[in-house]
Amino acid sequence: MLNEPIPHFPRLQSLNSSLEPLYKKLSAEIRKIDAHHILFLGGAQWDGNFAVFGKPFDANVAYNISQVLDGAG
């Protein structure tokens, strides 16, 4: 639903606690209309921090991880 939300800067990690409520809000709205499709939830800090999540709040939800390979090689 959101691609790589919330930057990785420490001063912005205070937003982490707001991410899951936002996802719940979005999923509730979507489920009113569409109860079938998978919802993909990205973790905070570029889809890298999944400590922001509690238990899955939807039966058909997937957690999305981003693997960024910058600067390698």
Added chain:
Amino acid sequence: MTRLKALGACCRRTAKPSMQLIPGNAPRARLPKAFPFGFTQKKSRQRTRLSWDSPKTSTATFSSPLSVKPGTKNFPAGKCRTARLVPTGVTTCESICRPLSPVTTRTRSVLTVPFPDSQDAGVTARHPAQLACKKRVVVEAQKKTYRIMMNIQPLVISQFGVGCPAEKIMYKLRLRTVARSVSHIGSCSKRAVRAHRPQTDRRCRWKTAPHSLNESGQLAGARGLHVAVRRRAAISHGDPRISVGASWAGSLRHILAKVPATTTSHMRTSRSCIAPDLTPFAFLCITTFSRRMTPKGSSCWIGCIVWSRAENLYVILDLHCRTRRTDWHEHRRQHRVSLAVVRGPQEQEHLLAIWRRLAAHYRDETGHARLRPC
């Protein structure tokens, strides 16, 4: 969920002089000159002892995995010699963490510490200015360098995969990954889109982007949209406003299988992250609609969905920030909307409106995948 612990996360001061990293019964490591978590030897005001609990049992936690990005000055990718991340229960860590042979030497260093400190309890400051003084102490200790080749981000992925069986994990590899894979191989067929990073990076320059506009693999009817087709490896796009791409897992795995083991460290980690027996994800499509959902702006991804439907492939809608060339992790001042979506009700309402439209549009779409509970 298992956690990784980096050494810098558990740094604490002790009164005992030591310059060693104390990894329990594991080999010791030298305090780095450029520690990736902000510690430097010069800045140590007191003897510093870094420790982690037990590397063999992998009880380390990693407080902020992405707070340090490989490739930065203090953390060159693939060249970190100092910090050690120990994954727990990770099946793919062998190729990520490759311990090298420890080398034992003795080190003698001069540290500047505050004066008086706890060891100078009997010393009476003759002048108030002495309370802010510093003293130089000589520390001699045994050191063992223990070099670890690592890449944080694959470890994070492995970390997440611990809680789920492999068949439940669907790897959504970004286009750039595929592009770099192809670039490293450099043996694409003539008809394939020969993708180099400047062509696939969303922040690419216009001068380099159009090289792939007329290559095979371009989706008909979608301006600037390039997709990988069967047995063609690369993904590219020419329109920086909308980046859409697709790839088959089989192709990607085939690509990665071709990569020599000595190519680059990150390619080894990429290959290790894709389990050979992983249930193939039938299709990988990243659709980005980064701007307003106008008919013109949405034509590309709508075309991609139509094409994917014809190919009996799954589509993942991946919503980026609505402002131009931004993501939700954008932090620059002119793109504050990316943060406002978490903070402000107005942006949230806009986001809700987008997803309501999408849900209403595709709610009758057949062939949707459904996850079975783990």
